[in-house]
Amino acid sequence: MTTNTENPKQDTVLVTSGTGKTGRRVVERLTALGVPVRAGSRRGGVPFDWEDESGWGAALRGADAAYVTYYPDLAAPGAAEAMEAFGRIAAESGVRRMVLLSGRGEPQAVVAEEALRGAARGVDLTVVRSAFFTQNFSEGALVDGVLGGELVFPAGATAEPFVDADDLADVVVAALTGEGRGEELHELTGPRLLTFDEVAAEISAVTGHEVRYVPVSGDQYAAALAEYGMPEAEAGFLAELFTMLLDGHNAVTTDGVKRVLGRDPKDFGAFAREAAEDGAWQV
Structure with missing residues (x-):
């Protein structure tokens, strides 16, 4: 992440699904920037499983930021409850910034977004709602x-x-590193x-x-x-x-990618x- 003279320490980022379609790309980009990354996975890497809440605290411990991708989808039954629990544990673990991948045009996903926002008190949250x-x-x-x-x-x-997905990963990294801050919601097409x-x-x-x-x-x-x-x-x-x-x-298309990255998708x-x-x- 970007550094400054007052605090040269680079934040550590947990990517909850470091081998997923977007998570893998985010890990690659953060690593190229020299950002310490924890790539969560059900197999290998940092153990992380959305079906096993008991391991979330260990994965989050010492992380300053997180990229959150819920499987199978934020509109799925149980997603809001999982987001509420994850947000609470993240806040208790000292996480300061999160980026959440969400679905575009999904009313039930919005419920899960708000559950995370409400539970993660004191954590800066950016929601990225994506098209297919x-x-x-x-x-x-x-x-x-x-x-x-x-x-x-x-x-x-x-x-x-x-x-x-490469455009989306670029937007996520911009939000995680602070370059894309200032907006709590990005709708990408x-x-x-x-x-x-x-x-x-x-x-x-x-x-x-x-x-x-x-x-x-x-x-x-x-x-x-x-x-x-x-x-x-x-x-x-x-x-x-x-x-x-x-x-x-x-x-309908949006200008979300261009607004964050300054270029067309x-x-x-x-x-x-x-x-x-x-x-x-x-x-």
Whole structure:
């Protein structure tokens, strides 16, 4: 983190999911800046498990800041209670600053945000509400669909302003290091709206093999997730969440990335070209 002559000590940051899609990127950026980082993980690194509150105090002890990413989503049942407990323990442990990853357009996630804010007394909290990540197509749940030529998802013809996870990580690091302070909420999107049909077309263009979008209902998607081994309750929750998020109310872009970083967010086309060049979709 940035230093000054009065206090040259660099803050230690806990990243609750140091191997996750955004957590890994935040860890890499903080490490490159020389910031001491604790990468939380259920396996390896600093032990951290959202299902085991008993280990949170040890992970937070001595940390000055934290990047908080809750699994599976802040709108999930039990998330508000977990945020309240985490905020209390963080404040008791001496944490001074937190950045929370949240979902854009999720009313229940706002309840969890406020639970954390209310419990973490004396802690500066920045909430980052994000659109769908572009990386969901290259290293997330949808990559198998791209490789198989069919994107199956309950999105219909709704457009989404997909945001690049690298842009989000840059915003998070700015908030953690103090460069992005002054605002308690950032709403992040990419620069344009795309339907899943258009996403499939753009990926097809850069990979040279056809990818098509196959719309399904929320119930059909939940059944497909369960077939892949996801617990039925979690599959149902995620399908319901995606259906709600893609009902059109999020189909608008924001200037959140530019306001924090002073540059435009990465376009989906640029992401797709880079992912293809890096071999993300080699069949």
